[in-house]
Amino acid sequence: MGMVTDAPALEAGRPGPGGAGAPRRARSVARQARMLAEMVRVEEVLFSLPLAFAGAVLGARGWPPLRTVPWIVLAVAGGKIGGMAFNRLIDRDIDARHPETAGRHIPSGQVSPSAAMATGLCAFAVLAVAAFELNPLCALLLPVLIGLVVVYSFTKRWGWGCHFALASIGFCLPFAGWIAVTGHAGAGPFLFGAAAACWYVGFDSMYALRDVVWDLRLGVHSLPADLGVPATLAIARAAHVLFLAGLVWLGHMEALPWPYWAGVAVAAGALGWQHLVTTRALRPVAFARFNTAVSLALLVGIALASVGGLGGWGA
Numbered sequence: 498m499g500m501v502t503d504a505p506a507l508e509a510g511r512p513g514p515g516g517a518g519a520p521r522r523a524r525s526v527a528r529q530a531r532m533l534a535e536m537v538r539v540e541e542v543l544f545s546l547p548l549a550f551a552g553a554v555l556g557a558r559g560w561p562p563l564r565t566v567p568w569i570v571l572a573v574a575g576g577k578i579g580g581m582a583f584n585r586l587i588d589r590d591i592d593a594r595h596p597e598t599a600g601r602h603i604p605s606g607q608v609s610p611s612a613a614m615a616t617g618l619c620a621f622a623v624l625a626v627a628a629f630e631l632n633p634l635c636a637l638l639l640p641v642l643i644g645l646v647v648v649y650s651f652t653k654r655w656g657w658g659c660h661f662a663l664a665s666i667g668f669c670l671p672f673a674g675w676i677a678v679t680g681h682a683g684a685g686p687f688l689f690g691a692a693a694a695c696w697y698v699g700f701d702s703m704y705a706l707r708d709v710v711w712d713l714r715l716g717v718h719s720l721p722a723d724l725g726v727p728a729t730l731a732i733a734r735a736a737h738v739l740f741l742a743g744l745v746w747l748g749h750m751e752a753l754p755w756p757y758w759a760g761v762a763v764a765a766g767a768l769g770w771q772h773l774v775t776t777r778a779l780r781p782v783a784f785a786r787f788n789t790a791v792s793l794a795l796l797v798g799i800a801l802a803s804v805g806g807l808g809g810w811g812a
Contacts (some may be wrong), residue, residue: 529608536602537581541751544785545670547792549573551799552674552686555669555751559803568627568679569675572635573670575624580646580666582617586610587650595711600658619796635673642669653720656721662703667697685751692743699736700771700788702729704781737768744795753802760798764791 530556545669553561557647561569575584585592585603589610592598602608621643645665654661672690705712705719706729712722718731744761747753 501746503721524635525550529612532602532607533582533612535576536585536608536613537578537616537620539578541581542577544789544792545573545577546570547796548667548670549674549677551796552689553678554687554796554799555671555685556675556678556802557803565631565678569674570628572624572631572673572677573628574681575622575627576646577620579617579620579624580649582620583647584614586613586617586649587742591653591715591717594715597708597711631677634676634682636678638673638676642666642673645669653717653719654717657720659703659718659747660698660720661694663701664697666696668694683810685747686701688743688747688750692740695736695740695743696791699733699740699768700735700784702733703775704731704784706780725812726779730772733775734772741765741768744784753799755802756801757798760796760801762795763794763798767791767794 504515532805549572550561553565553569578668585601587600589603592601593604603610603613624643625636625639628639638688645662649659649662649666652662670690670691671693672682674687674688675689679686691764702720705721707725709719709721709726711717712719718734722733741761741764748761750755770783771782774782
């Protein structure tokens with residue numbers, strides 16, 4: 498009788514088919530998801546959002562329509578994550594030969610190339626859905642953006658123009674944010690995009706100083722490797738002067754109020770300090786902080802310019 502009585506209890510405590518492996522599989526999936534998030538550096542989406550929303554606020558001449566906000570976020574996230582996934586996939590051979598990047602997720606075997614490709618394709622699918630939800634012009638320009646993002650990863654094999662290839666992606670951030678709320682392009686979004694492109698050329702050229710020795714050894718192209726450090730610093734300074742000149746032109750063309758100019762002044766101060774410390778150290782220093790300061794200064798200045806009572810459009 499004891500055997501019969503205890504049988505249900507024993508059966509209840511025995512794992513069903515696949516029961517013992519379920520927690521293990523869940524942990525494996527969670528670990529793989531964490532590795533993929535680290536590989537594509539999800540946190541860098543936050544660096545790209547301010548420029549896109551600055552363009553959206555300027556395009557809307559105030560706060561962008563609430564309906565567009567989540568789609569802009571998803572578009573930026575999809576483009577950034579997809580671009581990073583394909584960059585890591587395409588650069589895996591170079592990363593494997595560089596001592597500072599050999600531990601990255603694909604060269605070290607933590608993430609498979611197929612998983613990286615699947616991540617990139619899924620991210621681009623999110624970007625595509627967002628573009629179609631925003632307006633027809635965003636959908637029409639979608640293949641151009643994806644093409645720029647993917648081709649960029651190959652350009653360091655071709656010449657020092659790789660920095661300008663990245664700048665074309667920087668152009669797209671405020672330009673796309675602007676047209677996302679207006680549905681059409683004009684002089685404003687082109688000028689804002691061109692200014693952002695100059696900013697990208699400047700900071701990416703200086704950032705390449707950290708890898709100049711290994712770029713030369715591996716045959717990878719960059720401004721420091723191909724033209725030298727002094728020329729790189731001069732080009733970066735010129736690019737950032739053009740960036741600030743573009744912002745001044747934009748402010749006058751759009752008749753922007755004083756908060757915008759305060760934001761431009763803060764951005765100019767951050768750039769000046771960045772050049773000072775980089776020239777002294779001959780290597781990039783605290784780049785994430787400087788770049789975040791510039792993009793946030795512009796977004797806050799433009800956002801405040803849209804608030805009535807602060808000298809903005811609504812005043």
